[in-house]
Amino acid sequence: MSLALRPRLWTRRFFFCHRNYNVAVEGELNNDKLMEEQLVNDLFGGTGGSKKIPDKLENTSTLLFPGQGSQYVGMVKNLLKYPNVKDMFDVASEILGFKLLDLCIHGPKNQLDKTIYCQPAVVVTSLAGVEKLQAETPEVLENCMAVAGYSVGEYAALVFSGALTFEDAISLVKIRALEMQKASDDTGGGMISLVGGAKTKFNLACTDAVEYCHEKLGMERVLCRVSGYLAPNIRTVAGHRAALEYLSSQKQNYHIRRVQILPVSGAFHTALMRPAVKKMKHALKAIEVKEPMVTVYGNIDGKPYKDSADIVEKLLEQIIRPVLWEQTIHAMYAQYKNKAPHTYELGPNHQLGVLLKHCNGKAWKNYLPVDNRDNRTADNENG
Template sequence: MTTAFMFPGQGSQAVGMGKSLAEAFGPARAVFEEVDAALGQKLSGLMWDGPDAELTLTENAQPALMAVSMAVIRVLEAEHGITVANTASFVAGHSLGEYSALAAAGTFSLGDAARLLKIRGRAMQSATPVGTGAMAALLGLDFATAAAAAAEAAQGDVCQAANDNSDGQVVVSGSKAAVERCAEIAKARGAKRAVMLPVSAPFHCALMQPAADAMAEALATVKMTAPVVPVVANVGAAPLSEPAAIRQSLVAQVTGTVRWRECVAFMVAHGVTRFVEIGAGKVLTGLSKKNASEATAFAVGAAEDIAAAAAQIRG
């Protein structure tokens, strides 16, 4: 089977994530210690003991999710000889997960990935005043219809498709009033439901331009090397291997649409038959079953998952 490794985005965090890995495996402990040192923050303690409200803060959730993904990667390598280079044809990550994918593929050092995500989280949180933006999931509409509903709802405000997760699951983002208008327009156009999301900022829309500027500045000074396998980038839904192009794509990603459905379709079209979600939660595994029903998909995120996942990957 041809394998792709995928890395989860924000929303997959939960208090306790990564703890079993740290207790069972030295390489996982080393990842969490390195991230704590890079940030000058006991992030691992927050991940394992909470409080949940603090872990959910964007500036904490983003590096924390990357740390769990990297802990899984290091354990698979140390315990079973499974690496990105010898196992995966592609890597891809949902929003912040793209940084996890790039760290796993060697583009960023672990410490740099943690610092970049701390900057990204803070910049995204502070890009708009609290309460002025919103996001909504439109269920039961295809992407073109959802994007048209967003355009109609804008009326001089910002409202755009933020995440194309799967057929029938598109997230819109923008000014609060415009997103609320979009929810009503979407229902009129046939959406089964329009659900306002409990987010702290309107991610992946033009309101995030200050955060995109901050990431352009941060990425300009970070050492980047070519990934050991191509990363299928969110904004282009196509593989990238050149650091300059990856840098440009990561900046564009802050305000652009996460084209996840198309990313998966690209990988399937190029022979991927198995998707392995690396890190916390199983969101992308569920989306893979919608986007690539013929492919195998499973998640590995805790100590008890490691041996079974390694056996499946080898198989």
């Protein structure tokens, strides 16, 4: 399908209440100015750019977009019946150069798990989940006050907010995934998740792992560090595989209760990914990043993005800095003193829901996953 002839994708759709309507397919809205004005009035309460705030905070919603590691073969099957989902995958496939939908549905798993495939797969599947909400509960999108995405999921969150177009986001994710895969191939890194307790010393464990590789294995350059603060006493650690193997074998010495290898192919959110930053910097310069029309919380500091320049800067830093997800969740729900908003996890699996339960039990009581694969309390690799 030609991009120039694509249908009204992520442009004039009613559900996308945070999009800027003047980016629709050429000529489409110009022939229907009256409908455009009505849509803006319905969605924003006027022709301005500020979304109406619901009378009560508890009637609002927040959306969470998962990252790499949440993928599984068949993850989009139940979403194909909703409007535009097939078209989204067709457009993404043209940009990516491979049949994304076929890979998501049929696998094989070892291919889907590769960075260059799973990153765009998770992003498009997450945005397809928005279509499901529009079809079944459009008020969730109309009353959305904040969004956040884990790692590559941040690109899906930025598309929803209107800061990135769908096409630009897929193009960026394509480059991001390719460059991170190259960096991974060159360094041989990996990631693990660690579940600890009050006595767990995550940073000491990483330091000792590096020393072990230096002294016992004779390795010169070794990296092992916390790459994600997921929830209280739950971390991801990334680095060279020898260091990660040390942590797995010596976990009891650091009061680590559980170690699990993550289905990713590199040491993401560490300095080992620095080669990917240069190409991403050029790619971000080539596109237009707009002001988000809904609050988007960033990964590297857990704070809302200030403006488009802030988005560009932090998307680059995100590649090599830890994800502060626990801090992000605390910031998102701090304003809700009594009843928390309804929280929806878009995309495959329920990893972010499990983390939400650990971070904020009150918010988790109003949590619903768009993916109905398993019961919402199911465990997963993030603890």
